[in-house]
Amino acid sequence: MKERIWVTTAEACEILGMSRETLRQLRLRGILLPGKHFRRWGCTEGKGPLQWHEPNVEATITGWSKKNLQ
Template sequence: METQVTTTRQRVWVTTAEACTALGMSRETLRRLRLRGVLTPGKHYRRWGCTQGRGPLQWHLENVEATITGWSRRHLQH
């Protein structure tokens, strides 16, 4: 019987650790982008669990990647 492997790219919402690995960036970079408003709740990340807004974050990889790519092009031009 074959085992189906679910890759990070196949899932819509992933953990912070999985997002860091897939995007090649640190937790601190994700945190800074979130605090600066580059990444927004609902579109790029959400909290999960029943912890009254203090649960761990999940990340929408496709939206985060698209936003970071566009943001980097605009803000890192020389």
């Protein structure tokens, strides 16, 4: 079975070991970008739940952490 790339917020938090608030802050600070790291899904005029591109999020967070948390 093919592994899913786009996951729910709850799944992203579990996989990445971080809180919803941390993901939210990284998104609001522009570290995680729409289309690359997250997208809205559903027919709710841009207000649907977010899905996260797990491999891109993990790679960006790892790179950002190495650069900014030394």
